[in-house]
Amino acid sequence: MNNQNNKINNYSITADLINLIIFLAVAVIVGYLINNLVYSILIFLSIFIIYILYSNYVFERWVLNYKKNKSIEYHQKHQYLVSALNKSFEEFTTVKLKFNVLEKRFKELSASMPDAVVVVDNNFVTEWFNDAAIKMLSLKDIDIGRPILHLIRNPNFTKFINTKDRDTHVNFISPLKYDVTIKSFLVPYGEDRYLLTFRDVSESDHLDKMRRDFVANVSHELKTPLTVIFGYLETISLSDNKNVDQSILDQMLKQAKRMDIMISDLLKLTKLQTTNIPEKNFSPINLKNLVNELILACKQESNKNKNDIKILANDDIYIRGSYEEIYSAFLNLLLNAIMYSGKGATIEINYYVSNSKETIFSIKDYGVGIPLDSVNRLTERFYRVDKGRSREQGGTGLGLSIVKHIMNRHDGKLEVESIIGEGSNFSCVFPKSLLAMTSSKSTSDV
Numbered sequence: 504m505n506n507q508n509n510k511i512n513n514y515s516i517t518a519d520l521i522n523l524i525i526f527l528a529v530a531v532i533v534g535y536l537i538n539n540l541v542y543s544i545l546i547f548l549s550i551f552i553i554y555i556l557y558s559n560y561v562f563e564r565w566v567l568n569y570k571k572n573k574s575i576e577y578h579q580k581h582q583y584l585v586s587a588l589n590k591s592f593e594e595f596t597t598v599k600l601k602f603n604v605l606e607k608r609f610k611e612l613s614a615s616m617p618d619a620v621v622v623v624d625n626n627f628v629t630e631w632f633n634d635a636a637i638k639m640l641s642l643k644d645i646d647i648g649r650p651i652l653h654l655i656r657n658p659n660f661t662k663f664i665n666t667k668d669r670d671t672h673v674n675f676i677s678p679l680k681y682d683v684t685i686k687s688f689l690v691p692y693g694e695d696r697y698l699l700t701f702r703d704v705s706e707s708d709h710l711d712k713m714r715r716d717f718v719a720n721v722s723h724e725l726k727t728p729l730t731v732i733f734g735y736l737e738t739i740s741l742s743d744n745k746n747v748d749q750s751i752l753d754q755m756l757k758q759a760k761r762m763d764i765m766i767s768d769l770l771k772l773t774k775l776q777t778t779n780i781p782e783k784n785f786s787p788i789n790l791k792n793l794v795n796e797l798i799l800a801c802k803q804e805s806n807k808n809k810n811d812i813k814i815l816a817n818d819d820i821y822i823r824g825s826y827e828e829i830y831s832a833f834l835n836l837l838l839n840a841i842m843y844s845g846k847g848a849t850i851e852i853n854y855y856v857s858n859s860k861e862t863i864f865s866i867k868d869y870g871v872g873i874p875l876d877s878v879n880r881l882t883e884r885f886y887r888v889d890k891g892r893s894r895e896q897g898g899t900g901l902g903l904s905i906v907k908h909i910m911n912r913h914d915g916k917l918e919v920e921s922i923i924g925e926g927s928n929f930s931c932v933f934p935k936s937l938l939a940m941t942s943s944k945s946t947s948d949v
């Protein structure tokens with residue numbers, strides 16, 4: 504291409520230079536003939552300038568009218584330039600055609616997509632959206648260039664967009680129809696853009712609600728007869744009846760108690776999933792005092808197992824939350840640590856404020872540990888790594904699911920690190936917004 508350009512330039516300049524020399528030669532000859540060299544040169548130079556201007560005009564006309572009339576005339580000296588431009592125009596037309604086909608396919612594809620797709624820049628300003636976004640979110644062409652938060656007004660969605668350490672998706676009620684639930688995913692792409700997708704998940708949301716209602720209803724219905732059976736069994740057990748085998752009665756009582764705990768846990772889980780914490784239940788919680796209460800509550804189990812419970816922090820850290828729920832979550836983790844550690848094992852309780860002002864509460868044990876492929880499944884309902892051991896110890900397989908929901912309700916998360924045979928570390932991470940107060944650090948033993 505460079506070579507060609509040089510050729511083009513050489514050709515134009517060469518042609519002009521040859522013409523100039525011819526003009527000057529003729530001017531000199533004519534000047535001698537008329538005996539006025541200066542006059543002659545001036546006239547011939549003027550003609551040469553007019554010739555240059557005219558040829559430029561012809562070329563300009565050719566370029567500007569190329570699209571309308573391809574057979575328009577051009578000056579011979581621009582032959583190379585015209586051929587090169589012709590070639591470029593043809594290449595450009597081919598690329599444009601290919602681009603048009605691609606654009607058409609992309610538009611057809613995005614139009615047939617059931618999901619709404621919106622492209623936003625790194626300031627969440629709308630750049631493009633597909634047809635489904637017009638129907639699902641009522642977006643209009645004039646919305647291009649407007650911040651997405653001005654177009655979709657929903658507290659959950661706003662919080663999702665404004666949080667830096669956000670999840671991959673959020674569910675929210677459609678701003679247009681209260682019975683439609685939308686699930687939105689945010690995916691970064693390119694250097695400074697995001698792709699937002701919106702899917703109508705009302706049906707699966709409805710099924711999920713039906714499932715939760717079903718579990719709640721069955722649990723409610725089972726609770727009453729079970730309480731009656733439990734009551735009778737206890738009465739028979741205490742009545743010193745010689746006709747009844749005490750070991751069978753003990754087994755019946757044990758199983759009835761297990762069922763009762765399981766039903767209570769299921770009801771608790773349903774409540775956690777279907778409600779929000781009332782604002783009045785949020786209070787400042789002193790973690791130091793809470794830890795002392797937890798240790799007291801587990802005294803019987805930890806004494807039985809001869810655990811050495813160490814508190815690695817002594818800060819006066821206050822977080823805001825539901826005392827009842829956080830107490831229940833931490834107690835669950837501590838009882839698990841005792842349950843899944845060997846006799847005499849050490850358990851470490853720690854809590855601190857991280858650099859990013861998150862409050863971390865962790866319980867570390869040196870027990871059986873959890874296989875890697877089970878770590879991500881621990882918070883599923885009824886998931887147990889060792890079913891036999893869990894049942895034997897009276898576990899329901901619902902404890903960590905309850906902990907996860909309690910953390911979700913506090914905008915926090917449960918993190919698990921574990922090495923099989925070495926132990927586990929369960930951390931509850933509370934967001935910066937829930938940190939109420941903090942002071943200095945030291946270490947103590949219980």
Ligand code: ADP
Nearest residue numbers: 839840843887888889893898899900901902903
């Ligand atoms: P469970 O009532 O069975 O303890 P959880 O939901 O509390 O139910 O725990 C689920 C499973 O996770 C347990 O069955 C157990 O296999 C595993 N697990 C929980 N905590 C620990 C721990 N500290 N160490 C090892 N395994 C644990």
